[in-house]
Amino acid sequence: MNNSELETKRLKREVLIRLIKAFLSEDFPENTRLIPYEMRPKYSEVPFRCCVYKERGILRARTLAGLGFSIEDDDEKTTLATYAKKALERQRPDPNPLTVVESACHSCQAARVYVTDLCQNCVARPCMNSCRFGAISHVNGRSVIDPEKCKKCGMCVASCPYGAIIKTVVPCENACPVGAIAKDEHGFARIDTDKCISCGKCVSACPFGAVHAKSQVIDVLRKIKEGREVIALIAPALMGHIPCKPEQIQDALLKIGFSKVYEVAQGADITATTEAKDFKERLENGAPFMTTSCCAGYNELVKKHLPEIKPYVSDAHTPLYYTAEIVKKEHPDAVTVFISPCFAKRREVLDNPNVNHLINFEELGATLIALGIEIDTCEEKEFEYKSSKEAREFALTGGVANSVVAAWQGEPGAVKPVIVNGLDKTSIRDLRLYAKTGQCQAGNLIEVMCCPGGCIAGNACLGTLKDAFKKVKDYGEQGQSLGKGKE
Amino acid sequence: MEKVKVKICEGTTCFVMGGQAVKSMISTLTEKYKDKIEISSVRCFGTCNKSDSFSKAPYVMVDDEQISSADLEKVIAVIERKLNNE
Numbered sequence: 001m002n003n004s005e006l007e008t009k010r011l012k013r014e015v016l017i018r019l020i021k022a023f024l025s026e027d028f029p030e031n032t033r034l035i036p037y038e039m040r041p042k043y044s045e046v047p048f049r050c051c052v053y054k055e056r057g058i059l060r061a062r063t064l065a066g067l068g069f070s071i072e073d074d075d076e077k078t079t080l081a082t083y084a085k086k087a088l089e090r091q092r093p094d095p096n097p098l099t100v101v102e103s104a105c106h107s108c109q110a111a112r113v114y115v116t117d118l119c120q121n122c123v124a125r126p127c128m129n130s131c132r133f134g135a136i137s138h139v140n141g142r143s144v145i146d147p148e149k150c151k152k153c154g155m156c157v158a159s160c161p162y163g164a165i166i167k168t169v170v171p172c173e174n175a176c177p178v179g180a181i182a183k184d185e186h187g188f189a190r191i192d193t194d195k196c197i198s199c200g201k202c203v204s205a206c207p208f209g210a211v212h213a214k215s216q217v218i219d220v221l222r223k224i225k226e227g228r229e230v231i232a233l234i235a236p237a238l239m240g241h242i243p244c245k246p247e248q249i250q251d252a253l254l255k256i257g258f259s260k261v262y263e264v265a266q267g268a269d270i271t272a273t274t275e276a277k278d279f280k281e282r283l284e285n286g287a288p289f290m291t292t293s294c295c296a297g298y299n300e301l302v303k304k305h306l307p308e309i310k311p312y313v314s315d316a317h318t319p320l321y322y323t324a325e326i327v328k329k330e331h332p333d334a335v336t337v338f339i340s341p342c343f344a345k346r347r348e349v350l351d352n353p354n355v356n357h358l359i360n361f362e363e364l365g366a367t368l369i370a371l372g373i374e375i376d377t378c379e380e381k382e383f384e385y386k387s388s389k390e391a392r393e394f395a396l397t398g399g400v401a402n403s404v405v406a407a408w409q410g411e412p413g414a415v416k417p418v419i420v421n422g423l424d425k426t427s428i429r430d431l432r433l434y435a436k437t438g439q440c441q442a443g444n445l446i447e448v449m450c451c452p453g454g455c456i457a458g459n460a461c462l463g464t465l466k467d468a469f470k471k472v473k474d475y476g477e478q479g480q481s482l483g484k485g486k487e
Numbered sequence: 488m489e490k491v492k493v494k495i496c497e498g499t500t501c502f503v504m505g506g507q508a509v510k511s512m513i514s515t516l517t518e519k520y521k522d523k524i525e526i527s528s529v530r531c532f533g534t535c536n537k538s539d540s541f542s543k544a545p546y547v548m549v550d551d552e553q554i555s556s557a558d559l560e561k562v563i564a565v566i567e568r569k570l571n572n573e
């Protein structure tokens with residue numbers, strides 16, 4: 001993470017903390033309305049924008065996302081106080097996970113191709129010849145691009161022997177692996193929800209922090225406050241992103257008001273064994289390869305952009321699916337909340353009646369701060385269910401493939417994992433090719449993780465990848481292997 | 488010469504506000520300063536729970552000087568000042 005990413009993340013987290021504090025206060029609507037004014041009081045410094053009013057405007061939009069609303073649908077006339085009340089009445093969270101602060105897009109230039117001062121005024125003029133749209137002319141000893149005609153194909157950039165022509169990119173557009181976000185005619189980034197796989201790469205990429213997740217934290221805290229039985233289902237990645245021992249997490253969540261805590265690693269054990277069985281049957285039936293099925297970003301990708309690979313995707317459900325099934329069987333009336341490292345799981349949660357809400361690690365962290373819970377002083381408590389080593393390591397790249405290998409009951413050595421460590425345009429092209437040709441030379445079990453590094457690199461994570469990896473690995477080492485007793 | 492002590496808070500608030508990322512950036516400084524500085528992680532300084540002070544986390548201490556909204560540049564600036572005895 002660089003400084004600018006850190007800066008935008010801090011800002012977003014501060015808004016969440018203040019929002020949760022407002023919720024816990026005597027007057028939620030009024031204290032929500034005041035958030036932008038408290039963060040930027042009269043005569044305060046203006047660290048990022050042109051004036052204090054614009055900063056407050058943007059903070060207001062960020063607060064809206066924290067309340068779980070679409071910033072795009074805001075009429076700007078409704079006060080935050082009214083929105084806060086509406087959030088308390090809401091029955092179902094908004095289906096689309098991401099929303100954009102349009103006014104934050106204002107200072108960000110659309111992608112363009114530009115001839116720099118380094119143009120040498122050469123005789124050959126390859127740029128002019130390369131342009132198929134007649135957009136380049138020669139003015140005052142230098143090539144000039146007519147933005148009206150330029151289609152931003154980048155041919156001239158490649159043609160210039162001096163490398164004097166550059167193409168700028170829009171960070172969100174550039175980061176999106178499926179072309180779902182783009183600036184509209186007003187220069188505002190728009191998310192095409194039909195295309196969006198909720199991977200959240202644009203959230204991390206935007207240097208203005210314009211893309212937000214619509215939070216459900218108020219919905220969850222409200223249900224806790226109403227005295228409902230609210231159960232937390234924690235993703236395996238959480239062990240890497242919280243500054244305490246894994247055994248202290250339960251107590252911290254109970255202090256927030258959850259009535260019980262389950263590790264989603266419990267369901268990961270079922271995913272691993274189911275997937276190993278599924279894979280064995282497929283190989284026996286002559287299938288060339290199978291892909292894993294637990295990454296929500298990947299599952300959305302398959303649904304929206306890569307239906308041709310669907311027949312090769314394992315039928316095993318996700319760890320969250322199995323865990324939630326167990327929880328709802330044991331506690332039919334409970335409200336279930338998945339604690340998630342990423343935004344993509346929002347879609348999965350929406351489609352699964354056994355999971356009622358999702359809050360991500362950032363929102364969990366903000367809740368701990370707002371409540372003044374110092375996690376380091378929480379009591380240690382073992383989980384009732386002892387998850388396996390492999391289940392605990394599901395959150396690491398290669399972890400899911402490892403679990404299938406450990407649970408494998410067939411011929412030894414038959415499983416040949418291929419790891420797709422992160423979805424981007426290249427890896428999506430590879431996957432499409434495997435599906436089209438029905439072949440994958442590199443192996444037969446394709447593990448797909450949307451985020452490079454696995455779930456511990458999810459876009460709502462708190463710590464660094466390196467430290468999280470170590471902590472998850474350490475916790476894994478304390479568990480028993482699924483493959484134990486096999487040898 | 489006494490080493491300059493850099494203490495990075497790893498309490499809940501500082502961690503959530505990006506403390507670990509700051510720590511990993513600061514860790515790269517051992518190469519630059521070799522045995523002139525000593526970096527360690529500590530538990531909550533207790534600074535974060537005073538009214539709005541959570542918003543200025545993460546906190547880093549360089550000897551007796553506390554840095555709020557810590558980032559690499561700020562920490563380097565204070566280390567340099569300490570090393571030059573200003």
Ligand code: FES
Pocket residue numbers: 496497498499500501502530531532533534535536544545546
């Ligand atoms: S967590 Fe750092 S000062 Fe409290």
